[in-house]
Amino acid sequence: MAGVQSKPAGTISRPAARDLSDNQYHAAAIASDEEFDYGDSSAGTTVLGVLQNAPEAQGEVAEIATEGTSLLVVDGNSVNIAAGDPLGSNSNYHGVKVTTDNAQYFCIALEPSTADGDLIEVKLLGPRYLGVDAE
Numbered sequence: 054m055a056g057v058q059s060k061p062a063g064t065i066s067r068p069a070a071r072d073l074s075d076n077q078y079h080a081a082a083i084a085s086d087e088e089f090d091y092g093d094s095s096a097g098t099t100v101l102g103v104l105q106n107a108p109e110a111q112g113e114v115a116e117i118a119t120e121g122t123s124l125l126v127v128d129g130n131s132v133n134i135a136a137g138d139p140l141g142s143n144s145n146y147h148g149v150k151v152t153t154d155n156a157q158y159f160c161i162a163l164e165p166s167t168a169d170g171d172l173i174e175v176k177l178l179g180p181r182y183l184g185v186d187a188e
Contacts, residue, residue, distance in 0.1 A: 059174070061105065062121030069108035069115040077107040078124045078172060080142030080159070081117045089115035094141035094157040095149070099180050102159065118177060122163065125175045129166025138162045139183060140175060148175065154184035 059078075070088035081104040082092030088111070092100040102119040127134055127148035134140065139158035140148040147169065151158045160175040 059105075059118070059124045060122045061118030061177070063119045064105060064116050065101075065119055066114050066116045068112045069110070071111050072109055073104060073115060074107045074109045076104050076146060078126050079104055079146040080125070080148065081115070081146075088112075089117055091146040092142055093144050093146060094151075094159065094180075095143050097157075100142055100157065100159040101179070102177050103175070119179060120177055122174055122176055123160075124172050125160065127162070127166045127171050127173055128169040129171055130169040134162050134166040134173070136162055136165055139181075148173075151183055156183045157181070158183060 068088045070084045070090035080092045080100045082098045084090045092098045094100045102117045103123040105116045108115045125148045132150045134150050138150045141151040141158045143149045160177050164173040
């Protein structure tokens, strides 16, 4: 699956917490040191959005899309993703469908996926919780 487009309406920039060159279009969060890092919402990390660039070292500028649409690397393999599904992230920082009450999600799939590593378009929402916040 190939993502259709990426049209972020809002982005924020901060120094990268580490080399994130392999994490473009992955879930992203802010670390306790105020630097941007990858984010695993399934482990309780608050995901802010999707990393748009690929900083190669700590301290380089990392840019996160927080509004609008973005491309996102997803894992639709074990639980298939349909357009309209809420997505959180896993330990690989890939978007995954969330189905459990109180599970964090940060975007809605605009395209389906049935494989790991697909790049799909998503609508960014910011951190929300299934069954708590309106979808």
